[in-house]
Amino acid sequence: MQKASLLLQEIQHIPLDSNARTMSCSIGIAFFPQDAQSFADLYRFADHALYNAKRSGRAKVEFYKKDRIPESVCSNLEVDNCRPAQVEHLYADSGQLLQETFRILNSTPDTSSAVHRVLESMSIWFYTSNLYICKFDPLNGDHMLFSWDNQYASLMNLPANNTPYIETMNLYKKALGKQNIYCTEEHKMQNFELWRKMQQRKVMSLMIARMTVCKKPVGMLIAESHTHACWSKERQFAFSQIPNLLGLFLIKCQR
CATH class of the missing domain: 3.30.450.40 (GAF domain)
Incomplete structure (x- = not known):
């Protein structure tokens, strides 16, 4: 969680242009082997968590549940x-x-x-x-x-x-x-x-x-x-x- 939060902060400090605009990202996380035991399922569940993050406000970290x-x-x-x-x-x-x-x-x-x-x-x-x-x-x-x-x-x-x-x-x-x-x-x-x-x-x-x-x-x-x-x-x-x-x-x- 700390690494993911740090990544969010680092990305938010990256300037996009001279107008001081920045970008943000959302992160979805799934764990092996707790959530899934195959790459396909792990990828899918992380994607599931990612869209939960987007729907609940964006620019945040969500874990698959x-x-x-x-x-x-x-x-x-x-x-x-x-x-x-x-x-x-x-x-x-x-x-x-x-x-x-x-x-x-x-x-x-x-x-x-x-x-x-x-x-x-x-x-x-x-x-x-x-x-x-x-x-x-x-x-x-x-x-x-x-x-x-x-x-x-x-x-x-x-x-x-x-x-x-x-x-x-x-x-x-x-x-x-x-x-x-x-x-x-x-x-x-x-x-x-x-x-x-x-x-x-x-x-x-x-x-x-x-x-x-x-x-x-x-x-x-x-x-x-x-x-x-x-x-x-x-x-x-x-x-x-x-x-x-x-x-x-x-x-x-x-x-």
Whole structure:
């Protein structure tokens, strides 16, 4: 801890230019063998701690901590035989995100504020450029409810008649099909129309998850990244569960 704190101080004293501007850094730390016994897991857990440091104020040191998801969250995620040891292993990388999502949606009364906070956390965890929440509406037509732009860290409520977004949404919905999740890391790009749209939007990685409430599809969550995101199986699983929590929340807000 002393060495990490000293490193932070040294970096903060490095001048960037003649205007006396300086830089800062955040540090995430995981220990061998207490936290992990392989390089891949150790690197991943240190990265997990790093983003905790960034979310909690930046320019600080954070140690990796194993987090458990409350039983109430497990029941919402419909994970069978959800024992603590299994949960820690399954959500070692994304457990805190799911737990935080559940907490935000149950403690933030304002819909836009809650969605803003959830999508902001997701943009960090999944290295996304853009996130979209779409609603399936057989009566009035499917449309996008919210759009998150990571470049400007802003949430937008999209009008139902926004043609470019509707065209993109329909294409993504077609790619998802009847699957619960679609990820370009797992699927070869054999859909030329989808590939062309991704090229137009400068999207290199795409992930789509179905939003289901009471086994009924009510929408979908879309993540676009302008880099090769390399979403792991764990991250894909976590991404596939968040839309269900969002769906329940949005339906509750409409009542």
